[in-house]
Amino acid sequence: MKFAKLFSWLPGLLAVIAVLATALPPGPTRGFDLQAFGRTPVLEGGRIKPLDSVARNALLMIRGKQSVRDQGRTVGPDEWIADVLFRPAVADAQDIFVINDPDVLGLMGLRQTSNRYFSFAAIEPFIPEIEKQARAAQALEAVQRSRFQNAVVNLFDRLLLFNQLENTVQLADSPGLFMELQSLRDPQSAVRRKNLAEAAKFRILPPLAGQPGDAWQNTGEALDAAAAGLVHPGLATLAALGGSYATGNADLFNRSAVQFHGLTATIQPAALRHADNEILFNRVQPFYAGMVIYVLALLVLFTSWLWRRELLQPAAFSLLAGGALVHTVGLASRIILQGRPPVTNLYSSAIFVGWAAVVLGVLLERMYRKGFGTAVAAAAGFASLIVAHHLSMEGDTMEMMRAVLDSNFWLATHVVSITIGYSGTFLAGIIAIAYTLRKHIAPDPDPATTRVLVDMTYGIVCFALLFSFVGTVLGGIWADQSWGRFWGWDPKENGALLIVLWNAIILHCRWGDYVREKGLMAMAIFGNIITSLSWFGVNMLGVGLHSYGFMDQAFWALAIFDASQLVLIGICLMPRRFHLAGTT
Amino acid sequence: MIKRLAVRTWTILASLQVTIVSLALLMALVVLCTLAQTELGTLGAVNTYMRSMVVWRQVQGIPFRLPLFPGGALVGLVLVVNLTAALIKRFEFSARRLGLWVVHAGLILLVAGEFCTGAFQVDTRMTIEQGQTVDFVESYHQMELAVTDVTDPSHDVAYGIPDTLLKDGAAIALPGTPLTFKVQRYYVNATLARRGENDPPSPATMGVGANVTVTPQPPATADNDVNAASVFVEPVAGGRSYGTWLVSAALGAPQTFIHEGRSYALAVRPRRYYLPYAVTLKKFSHDVYAGTNIPKNFSSLVHLSNAATGEERDVLIYMNQPLRYQGRTFYQASYGKGDTLSVLQVVSNPGWLIPYLSCALITLGLLVHFGITLFNALKRRQVLREAV
Numbered sequence: 001m002k003f004a005k006l007f008s009w010l011p012g013l014l015a016v017i018a019v020l021a022t023a024l025p026p027g028p029t030r031g032f033d034l035q036a037f038g039r040t041p042v043l044e045g046g047r048i049k050p051l052d053s054v055a056r057n058a059l060l061m062i063r064g065k066q067s068v069r070d071q072g073r074t075v076g077p078d079e080w081i082a083d084v085l086f087r088p089a090v091a092d093a094q095d096i097f098v099i100n101d102p103d104v105l106g107l108m109g110l111r112q113t114s115n116r117y118f119s120f121a122a123i124e125p126f127i128p129e130i131e132k133q134a135r136a137a138q139a140l141e142a143v144q145r146s147r148f149q150n151a152v153v154n155l156f157d158r159l160l161l162f163n164q165l166e167n168t169v170q171l172a173d174s175p176g177l178f179m180e181l182q183s184l185r186d187p188q189s190a191v192r193r194k195n196l197a198e199a200a201k202f203r204i205l206p207p208l209a210g211q212p213g214d215a216w217q218n219t220g221e222a223l224d225a226a227a228a229g230l231v232h233p234g235l236a237t238l239a240a241l242g243g244s245y246a247t248g249n250a251d252l253f254n255r256s257a258v259q260f261h262g263l264t265a266t267i268q269p270a271a272l273r274h275a276d277n278e279i280l281f282n283r284v285q286p287f288y289a290g291m292v293i294y295v296l297a298l299l300v301l302f303t304s305w306l307w308r309r310e311l312l313q314p315a316a317f318s319l320l321a322g323g324a325l326v327h328t329v330g331l332a333s334r335i336i337l338q339g340r341p342p343v344t345n346l347y348s349s350a351i352f353v354g355w356a357a358v359v360l361g362v363l364l365e366r367m368y369r370k371g372f373g374t375a376v377a378a379a380a381g382f383a384s385l386i387v388a389h390h391l392s393m394e395g396d397t398m399e400m401m402r403a404v405l406d407s408n409f410w411l412a413t414h415v416v417s418i419t420i421g422y423s424g425t426f427l428a429g430i431i432a433i434a435y436t437l438r439k440h441i442a443p444d445p446d447p448a449t450t451r452v453l454v455d456m457t458y459g460i461v462c463f464a465l466l467f468s469f470v471g472t473v474l475g476g477i478w479a480d481q482s483w484g485r486f487w488g489w490d491p492k493e494n495g496a497l498l499i500v501l502w503n504a505i506i507l508h509c510r511w512g513d514y515v516r517e518k519g520l521m522a523m524a525i526f527g528n529i530i531t532s533l534s535w536f537g538v539n540m541l542g543v544g545l546h547s548y549g550f551m552d553q554a555f556w557a558l559a560i561f562d563a564s565q566l567v568l569i570g571i572c573l574m575p576r577r578f579h580l581a582g583t584t
Numbered sequence: 585m586i587k588r589l590a591v592r593t594w595t596i597l598a599s600l601q602v603t604i605v606s607l608a609l610l611m612a613l614v615v616l617c618t619l620a621q622t623e624l625g626t627l628g629a630v631n632t633y634m635r636s637m638v639v640w641r642q643v644q645g646i647p648f649r650l651p652l653f654p655g656g657a658l659v660g661l662v663l664v665v666n667l668t669a670a671l672i673k674r675f676e677f678s679a680r681r682l683g684l685w686v687v688h689a690g691l692i693l694l695v696a697g698e699f700c701t702g703a704f705q706v707d708t709r710m711t712i713e714q715g716q717t718v719d720f721v722e723s724y725h726q727m728e729l730a731v732t733d734v735t736d737p738s739h740d741v742a743y744g745i746p747d748t749l750l751k752d753g754a755a756i757a758l759p760g761t762p763l764t765f766k767v768q769r770y771y772v773n774a775t776l777a778r779r780g781e782n783d784p785p786s787p788a789t790m791g792v793g794a795n796v797t798v799t800p801q802p803p804a805t806a807d808n809d810v811n812a813a814s815v816f817v818e819p820v821a822g823g824r825s826y827g828t829w830l831v832s833a834a835l836g837a838p839q840t841f842i843h844e845g846r847s848y849a850l851a852v853r854p855r856r857y858y859l860p861y862a863v864t865l866k867k868f869s870h871d872v873y874a875g876t877n878i879p880k881n882f883s884s885l886v887h888l889s890n891a892a893t894g895e896e897r898d899v900l901i902y903m904n905q906p907l908r909y910q911g912r913t914f915y916q917a918s919y920g921k922g923d924t925l926s927v928l929q930v931v932s933n934p935g936w937l938i939p940y941l942s943c944a945l946i947t948l949g950l951l952v953h954f955g956i957t958l959f960n961a962l963k964r965r966q967v968l969r970e971a972v
Contacts, residue, residue, distance in 0.1 A: 046873025046880075203875055214874035367965070400873045400880070410904070455961065462957065466950045473943040482904045484707070484915045484931035486939045487698065489630045494618045501611045505604055512600040541622055 004311065012318030012325075015296070019289045019326050023280055029079050031250030036257040037241070038078035041264060041275035043216035044202035046400040050275035052282050054202055055081035057396045058165060062158045063096045063117070064393055066285075070094045077282075084165050086245040088172040092120040097158060101151035107133065120162060123155075130156050167199035169219050170242060177219065177239035184227045193227070196220030205234045206268040234263050278337055286330025287351060287385050293323035294358075294382040301374050313371050320365075320374050323381060324358050331355050338398045341412035343419050345399065347391040349535070352416070354384025356423035357430075360460065368452050376430040380423075390554075410481075414474035418496055421468025422531050425499055428460040429528035429565070432521040436572040454517050457524050458510065464527075465503035472496040491541050495534025502530045522572045529562045598669035606663045613639075613656050625809075635702060664695050683953025690945030697938030705933040708857060709917065712865040712886075714924045719862040721912075721930045722854040727813040727833060729765070730856070731758060732849045734840065746855055747772075750815055763843065766818040768828060773801040773811040776834045786830065787816045791839040793830025813852050819843075861890035861910070866898065868926040870919060882916050884926040901928065 025035045038052035055077035056066045068075040075083075075094065083091040095117035099105055102112045108126045123130070134156035137149035145153070166172040171192060174180060183189050197220025205222045207215040217225070222232045237260045244252035264272045297319035304312030331351060335342055342352045361377020391397075435453045439445055475493060480486045487493065506523045509515045515523060536558050596602065617633035624632060633639055634656035641652040654662075667688055708721035726747055733741040743758050750756075750770040757764045768787055779786060779797045788794045793816070804811050814832035818825055819841060826841045831850045838849035864887040871880040883902035888895060888909065899907050907914040913936070917929035 043875055046876040046878055216874065400876070400878050459958070459961065462954045466947075466954055469950065470943075470947050473939070473947070476939060477943070478904070480936065480939070481906065482915065483917075484906070484913055484929050484933075485705075486701065486936070489617060489621075489626060489634060491618045491621060494614045498611055498614055501607050501614070505607045505611070508600060508604050508607070512604070514600075514604070538618065541618070 005314075008311065008314030009318045011296070011300070011315045012320075012322030015293045015319060015322040016325060019284060019286070019293075022289070023284050025283070026076070028250070028254075029076070030248075031254075032079075032082070032245065033250075033254045033257060034076070034078040034082055035279075036254065036261070037082055039272070039275050039279050040204065040257075040260060041206070041268070041271040042202040042204045043214070045396050047398065048271045048274055049396075049398075050279045050282070051081055051202075051204075052078055052279045053396070054165075055084075056282055058161060059096070060393050061395055062098075062162060064098050068094050068096055069117075081165070082245055084162070085169045086176075086242040088166045091166065092124075095119050095122075096162075097123060097155065099151075099155060101148060103148040104130075104151045104155055107152070120159070123159065127159060130159065161201070164199050164201040167196060168201045169204060169238065171196055171199075176243050176246065177235065178243055180219075180223055181226065181235060181239055184223065189223075189227070193220050193223045197224065204238065205232050206264050206271060208232065209267055234260060237263065274337070277333075281330070281333045281337060284330075286326050286333065287388060290323045290327040290330065291382055291385040291389070293319055293326060294378045294385070297323060297374060297378040298382065301371060301378065304371065313374070316371070316378075317365060317374050320358070320362065320378050320381075323378070324355075324362055327351075327355050327358060327381060327385075334398065341416060343415045344411060345397065346536075346539070347388055347394070347397045349415075349419050349422075350384050350388035350391055352419050353423045353426065353535075354381045354388070356420045357381065357384065357427045360423065360427050360463075364456055364460075368456065370449055370452055372431065372434055372449075372453060372456070376427060376434055380427055380430055384426075390557075410474070410478040414471055414478050417467050417471030417474060419471075421464050421471050421496075421499060422535055424460050424464025424467055425503065425527045425531045428457050428464060428524040429526075429531075431457045431460065432524035432572065433568055435521050436525070436568055440571065450517070454520065457520060461503050461506050461524060461527075465500065465507065468496060468499045468503065472500055491538035492534075495538045498530050499527075499534055502527055518573060522569045525565055525569050525572060528565045532558060532561055532565075594669065594673070597666060598673040599666075600670075602662065602666045603670070606659050606666060609654060609659050610656070610663070613653070613659065616653070617656070660695055660698070664692055667692055680956060683949045683951070683956060686949030687946050687953065688949075690942045690949060693938060693942035693945065697935050697942060700935035700938060701933055704935060705931065706857075708930045708932075710863065710914065710928040710930050712863065712884075712926055712928070713921065714865050714868060714926075717862050717864040720856040720858045722856055724854070725811070726855040727811065727852055728855040729815060729817065729831060730838075730849075730851045730853050731761070731763065731765075732838065732851070733761070733846055734849050735846045742856070742858075744856060747813060750813075755820075761848075762821045763848065764820045766820060768816040768818060769798075770816075771798065771800045771814045772803050774814040774832065774834070775799050775801055775812065776814065776832060788828050788830040790827035790841070791829045792835065793828075796830055798830065798832075810854075815852060817850070819848070819850075859912075860892055861888060861895070863888055863914075865926055868919060868923055870923045882919060884916055884928065 028034070035052075038050060038055065040051045041048050042051055042054060044054055059066055059068065059077055059080060066077055068080050080091070080094070080096075083094070095115075097118045097120065098116050099118055100116055105112055107129060108123065130152060133149075133152045137145050137153045140149065163172075170177050170180065174192070180189065180192065197218055200218035200220055203216035203218045203221075205217040205219065207213060207217075217232065219235070219238065222235055225232065226235060237256050240256040241253060241260065244250075244256060261272065297316050300312050300319060301316035304316055331342055334348065334351070338344065342355075343349045357380035358377045361373045361380060363373075365371075365373025365377065367373075431453060435450070435457070438453075439450075472493070475496065476486045479488060479493075502523075506515075506520065506527070509523065510520055536554055540555055540558075613633050616639075617629045620629040620633065623629075633653075636655035637658045638651045638655050639653040640649040642649050671685070671688055671692075706723075708723050710718055710721045712718045728744040728746050729750060731743045731745070733743075743761065745756055745758070745765065747770075750767050752767060752770055754767045755764055756767070775798075777797050777799065779795050783797045786794050786796060786798075788796070798814055798816075801812075810833070812832060812834040814830065814834065816828055816830055818828045820826070821843045824843075826843065829839060829841075829850060831839065831852050833852045833854075835851075838851040840847050840849045842848075865884060866887055867885040869881070869883045869885075871882075872878060873880050881902060883900055885898060885900050886907075887898050888907075890896075901907050901914055901916050903916055906916075911934070912930050912932045915929040915931070916926070918927035919925060920927070
């Protein structure tokens, strides 16, 4: 018995250990210590981050993944950014631009095949045409653009990003920073420095002692200062880094990286510490790992319903707990790294919705021990992390907050409550889906378990109503503080109101006995539709104060999700004689 | 018979069915209002769906408008009546029901607060340049015909005729002056153009209006559009007419006429409300995150000076930190002119505290009620477990 109990905790423990193992730094590539290069702190998008984050975010935007497959080998983000910065010819030949739109491919005279990745070199001849089409499309509002126009604007933006990166530390066609440093008096040099300063995507040279904390410089600006007689001590090291990487001198490269960090550690120690913490977070990818563990938990749980239930159900729960632990640590790391409450944008709301749903599910499982808590929690965690994964392609997920949103108090109260309200409504919906499927598949569902599922749903709807109401009201108070009106019928406000109203309707129908078990469950599933529209749908209208996250590609995903929920409502409401396993 | 009818009405009024149907209607209205915003703008959609008793729709081929749907105001009213009736009829004062009672009382207060806001809230703005001192606020939507006595170069005396009085054929005597204004034509919104050779003659006989053609336009609906109110007006004083003038918000400089040695400037502008104190903008700041265009903060450092109370102090108004002063609240709203001009939104709403109060009540009520429910559920489970 004791052994069985211990054994049941083993899978979760192993999962956590496996995640911890990914935190170990990878070894050198071709002798180059690229992970040391990736730790270099830079200023980009208004915040300090390691070069590794810049590389990962850029790769996610350009390629949709955090690494590159090139000639049968995986190129990591740190190696990729080193190639982009110092060996542009190599980076140009790697297939990194993912293009799915057939019309955009057609623009380049290509057929749609299974190969969706193209190199900059392959696209380069078509850039003038792409630019022409993109400029024409950019004149339109995002909502008015056609699918092709969106795709071409998107490709152009990615080409621009790639081009900016290639021209950040040194111009892509330059023999290197050494040459620039030696030819500062050259008449052409001023133009080149200006181009470099304008194209730069990030600032890599830390402010020197006595300069303000945000006075980071890009190399163009630093070369300008050098021409005026003020040579940044990091410039020469940076030149050595680039030169040694391009010529394959791994020894000099590694020494230069150490030297550059030594400089940063003396003048900006906090920046280096922050970069080190963030790089750890990047390497572990806790949300990706969590997603995998949740899937495992689901699979084990499904198996448990067919085989060795007494052993596998606790094992599934231990996996869920392990996933929840990884998820929690990831969430906490983001809070610490960003110095912000958990929800600051659409991406982080997905992470948080999943987290809250998982925590609720774990509590439900501890209360009822039927395996359903595990099932819905793992499903909710997995689904929300998938959504988050897709949202992460929009760029840096720890972007800076715009002025009006810059209030930790309201982010911590209003946004968190609203998001917990989303979690609750989704969780109720997922329990209702589990109820529906179980009734159809299980040959003879036992009434006590059914009762438990109904109780859980009812309780969670109450919980969701409380949080979405409180969140909505806090939003009103925030709006009153910052815009002078409590309620402005803004689309996002309306979305929140819809969730409150729907949960209130469910509860009143229940209290008035207008719906019983099946009706309650069908209504809870409809709550999924309301919440998905309120969460993502209103952002697609492109109006109102909350339209900060317009998404075109998500439209179809949302439509399919909502349609699937309608089908599930239909299945839920089917009379008993249509049940797959309920012919008695 | 009558008694039975009354009892039935009362039962229906207090019934849960009415609550549920009303809530469902409200949901539908919220969805329609949200979708309509892409077309009508926020204000237009809210006026059509939420602040109306009935949502009307013009259908082609039918000469009159059709009532399409009950409006938000009607549904809100029904909900309040239903709720009040239910509170009286069904709710008993017991510890078990206490939470629900508080929640629903809070809800009534919330809706009442919204009606109060709709009725009494006045939205205005103060546009102020660095170094400038301003002692008035302007309306966003209402306009006025401003008549300014500019005779004395050291200070102006301003008179305003609100747009609600500007009706075709009206004659408005301006108190404190010998002037009377005869309104010939008033347009809520219009576009002005240089008069072409084939255009009919302009009604204006004086000022720039003689060379301008006025084309009436429907009132602006989009959130950022402003009506270019225009009026043909004839100032009369001491039995003498000073000709017909075109005065419009679309015209730049004011136009001046002289009566008995006093110069009067005419202009149409957003309606002004004068304050018993003055605000000076000392500095407007607009910070961005390093190396980006992402705004980090907007703030206005102003000096408040009130001769009546002797108050002289500096105030920093920034995001999420408005200035509340003498029943008005000043918010940082916008900026312009290369960051030297600040626009403050100025709101007076006597009922601003009601939502705070009602929300506290509802939250408290929900916590109590669901707390009791959870407690009971846990107790039941405990009993069940012990029974097994």
